Amino acid sequence: MKITALAGGVGGARFLRGLLAAAPDANVTVIGNVGDDITLHGLRVCPDLDTVMYTLGGGIHEGQGWGRAGETFSVADELAEYGVGPDWFTLGDRDIATHLVRTQMLDAGYPLSAVTEALCARWKPGVRLLPATDDRAETHVVLRDEEGKRQAVHFQEYWVRMHAPDAESIVFVGAEKAQPAPGVLEAVAEADVVLFPPSNPVVSIGAVLAVPGIREALAATAAPVVGLSPIIGSAPVRGMADKVLAAVGVAETSAAAVAEYYGPDLLDGWLIDESDAKQAERIEAAGISCRAVPLLMRDVDATAAMAQAALDLAAESRS
Amino acid sequence: MKITALAGGVGGARFLRGLLAAAPDANVTVIGNVGDDITLHGLRVCPDLDTVMYTLGGGIHEGQGWGRAGETFSVADELAEYGVGPDWFTLGDRDIATHLVRTQMLDAGYPLSAVTEALCARWKPGVRLLPATDDRAETHVVLRDEEGKRQAVHFQEYWVRMHAPDAESIVFVGAEKAQPAPGVLEAVAEADVVLFPPSNPVVSIGAVLAVPGIREALAATAAPVVGLSPIIGSAPVRGMADKVLAAVGVAETSAAAVAEYYGPDLLDGWLIDESDAKQAERIEAAGISCRAVPLLMRDVDATAAMAQAALDLAAESRS
Numbered sequence: 001m002k003i004t005a006l007a008g009g010v011g012g013a014r015f016l017r018g019l020l021a022a023a024p025d026a027n028v029t030v031i032g033n034v035g036d037d038i039t040l041h042g043l044r045v046c047p048d049l050d051t052v053m054y055t056l057g058g059g060i061h062e063g064q065g066w067g068r069a070g071e072t073f074s075v076a077d078e079l080a081e082y083g084v085g086p087d088w089f090t091l092g093d094r095d096i097a098t099h100l101v102r103t104q105m106l107d108a109g110y111p112l113s114a115v116t117e118a119l120c121a122r123w124k125p126g127v128r129l130l131p132a133t134d135d136r137a138e139t140h141v142v143l144r145d146e147e148g149k150r151q152a153v154h155f156q157e158y159w160v161r162m163h164a165p166d167a168e169s170i171v172f173v174g175a176e177k178a179q180p181a182p183g184v185l186e187a188v189a190e191a192d193v194v195l196f197p198p199s200n201p202v203v204s205i206g207a208v209l210a211v212p213g214i215r216e217a218l219a220a221t222a223a224p225v226v227g228l229s230p231i232i233g234s235a236p237v238r239g240m241a242d243k244v245l246a247a248v249g250v251a252e253t254s255a256a257a258v259a260e261y262y263g264p265d266l267l268d269g270w271l272i273d274e275s276d277a278k279q280a281e282r283i284e285a286a287g288i289s290c291r292a293v294p295l296l297m298r299d300v301d302a303t304a305a306m307a308q309a310a311l312d313l314a315a316e317s318r319s
Numbered sequence: 320m321k322i323t324a325l326a327g328g329v330g331g332a333r334f335l336r337g338l339l340a341a342a343p344d345a346n347v348t349v350i351g352n353v354g355d356d357i358t359l360h361g362l363r364v365c366p367d368l369d370t371v372m373y374t375l376g377g378g379i380h381e382g383q384g385w386g387r388a389g390e391t392f393s394v395a396d397e398l399a400e401y402g403v404g405p406d407w408f409t410l411g412d413r414d415i416a417t418h419l420v421r422t423q424m425l426d427a428g429y430p431l432s433a434v435t436e437a438l439c440a441r442w443k444p445g446v447r448l449l450p451a452t453d454d455r456a457e458t459h460v461v462l463r464d465e466e467g468k469r470q471a472v473h474f475q476e477y478w479v480r481m482h483a484p485d486a487e488s489i490v491f492v493g494a495e496k497a498q499p500a501p502g503v504l505e506a507v508a509e510a511d512v513v514l515f516p517p518s519n520p521v522v523s524i525g526a527v528l529a530v531p532g533i534r535e536a537l538a539a540t541a542a543p544v545v546g547l548s549p550i551i552g553s554a555p556v557r558g559m560a561d562k563v564l565a566a567v568g569v570a571e572t573s574a575a576a577v578a579e580y581y582g583p584d585l586l587d588g589w590l591i592d593e594s595d596a597k598q599a600e601r602i603e604a605a606g607i608s609c610r611a612v613p614l615l616m617r618d619v620d621a622t623a624a625m626a627q628a629a630l631d632l633a634a635e636s637r638s
Contacts, residue, residue, distance in 0.1 A: 074416075101401050
C-alpha cells in the first residue's frame with residue numbers, strides 16, 4: 001500500500017511513528033512542511049523536516065518532541081559570548097552538524113530534496129521524506145506591535161520569541177512562485193491513501209498546500225484523503241492553531257471548523273476525538289465522512305490505533 | 320613604544336604573550352599569517368589568527384597550544400556519523416562558534432580584517448591583530464605521491480593529515496594578487512621595533528612575506544627588525560620547519576641558515592639559542608647583529624626574557 005502523508009513538526013512526526021507501527025509494510029511518502037525553515041548564524045535550519053527525520057530515525061529528544069536526544073550547547077554558549085543573536089532560538093551542537101551538512105550541500109547547488117535524501121541516508125526514517133518544495137516559501141505572520149503598527153515576522157519569531165500573540169494574517173512568502181519538489185505531485189497522484197496528520201492546519205499542512213499544484217493534486221487524486229483533527233474540544237492539542245486559524249478567518253476553534261476549512265474538495269474523511277462526537281453530523285453534512293475515535297497520541301500504541309482508524313476510514317471512503 | 324610583530328600560530332602566540340609581559344605598556348600590532356586558512360564544512364577557519372586571539376585572550380587550550388580550553392566535540396562526532404569529511408581535521412564546538420561568526424560576516428561582505436576586529440572585541444587580546452591580507456593567499460605544498468607523481472595539497476592537509484613528508488616546493492596560491500590588509504604597511508612603516516617571533520620562516524613568517532608589499536615595507540622601515548630563531552641545534556623547536564626549509568632550497572636546518580634565508584635586507588638582528596652561540600660569528604658576517612640567549616619558551620617568564628632580549632638587540636641596532 002502506498003501512503004502519502006503531509007506533515008508538520010512534532011505532531012506530524014509522532015503520528016507518522018504510529019502510522020509505521022500500524023502499517024509496517026506500507027510504502028510511506030511524507031511531504032514535509034518547509035514554511036518554518038529559517039537561516040540562523042548562516043545555517044539553513046529546517047525544523048519540521050528534521051523533527052520527522054530525528055523522530056523516525058531514533059534521534060529525537062523524546063521529552064520535548066523536537067531537537068536531538070543527548071544534545072549539548074557549547075556552540076550556542078559561545079555565540080552568546082560573542083553577543084551574536086538571535087538569543088530566542090538556540091541551536092544544539094548535534095543539531096548544528098545537520099545544518100552544517102545541509103548548508104554546505106545547498107551552497108554547492110544541491111536542491112533541498114536531494115539534501116534531505118542525503119541526510120536521511122544516515123537516519124533511515126523508514127519513509128521517503130520530501131520537502132513540499134525546493135524553493136523558499138517561508139511562513140510569515142502579520143500582527144500589530146504594541147503601538148498598533150502592522151509588522152510581519154518570520155513564523156519562528158512569532159512562535160518561539162513572541163509565543164504566538166493574536167495575528168492578523170499569514171503570508172507564505174515566495175510560495176506563489178514555488179514549485180512542488182520532485183516526486184511530490186506523483187506521490188499524491190499515485191497514492192492509495194493520503195493522510196493529513198493532526199498537524200497545524202494553517203502553518204503546517206496549510207503551508208504545504210500553499211505551494212501551487214499540491215492542493216490541486218490532492219483534489220484530483222483518486223486516493224481517499226483522510227485527516228485527523230489537531231483540535232480536541234476547543235483547543236489545539238499542542239501549538240497555536242487557534243491563533244493562526246483566527247488569522248485565516250476561522251473564528252471557531254473546533255474539529256468541525258478545521259474540517260470545513262479544508263473542505264470536501266480536499267477531505268474525504270475526517271477523524272475527530274471521541275469527546276467531540278457530536279460534531280460528526282455537522283462534518284458529514286459538509287460532505288466529509290467522519291468518525292470519532294480517541295485522538296490523543298499518548299504513546300505509540302495509541303497513535304498506531306489512530307493511524308489504523310484513519311486507514312479504515314480511507315478504506316470505507318474508497319469502497 | 321610601537322611594536323609590530325609578524326606571527327604564525329602556536330610559537331608566535333606564545334612569544335606574544337611573553338612580549339606583552341616584557342613590555343606591558345607597548346602598543347603592539349600583530350600581522351597574522353592567513354596562509355593556513357581553510358574552509359571546512361562550509362566554515363572559514365583561520366587557525367593562526369585564532370591561536371593568537373585565544374592565547375592572548377585567555378581561551379587557549381594551554382596543553383596543546385591551539386584550540387579552546389574546555390572544548391567539546393559534539394558537532395564533530397555528528398559530522399562523522401553523517402560520514403562527512405575530512406576526518407583528519409576535527410573542529411571543536413567552541414571553536415566552531417568562532418567560525419560561524421566569521422563565516423557569516425565574510426558572507427555578508429565584511430573583509431577578514433573587520434571580522435578579526437569584531438572577534439577580538441570579545442577576546443581583548445591586548446594587541447591589534449591584523450591578518451596579513453584580506454585576500455585569499457593559501458599555502459599549498461607540492462610533493463610526490465607514493466607513485467612518484469607530483470601533487471599539491473593545502474598546507475593543513477600536508478601538516479595535519481600527512482604529518483609533513485618531504486616536500487618539493489611551497490606555493491602561496493593567490494598571494495601574487497593579494498594586497499596587504501588595511502593597516503599592515505602602516506604598522507611596519509610606523510613601528511619603533513619590528514619582531515619576527517620564533518615562528519616557521521617558510522609557512523608562517525614566509526606566508527606573510529609572500530603578500531606583495533610587506534617584504535618591501537620591512538626592508539624600507541626605519542625600525543630595527545629583530546627575529547628569534549625557531550631552530551635550536553639542528554631541529555625546529557616545534558613543527559616542520561626543517562621540511563619546508565628544504566622545500567625552499569635551504570638544505571641546512573640551523574639558526575644561521577634561517578638568518579641567511581631572511582637575509583640582511585629584512586633582518587637587523589637575530590637571536591639564537593645559547594647552545595648555538597658558535598653560529599653568531601657567521602650570522603654577524605652576513606650583516607645581521609646576533610646575540611645568543613636561552614630561546615626555549617618554557618613559561619611566560621622565560622618567554623618574556625626572550626622578548627626583552629629581542630627589544631634590547633633592537634635598541635642596540637637603532638643606536
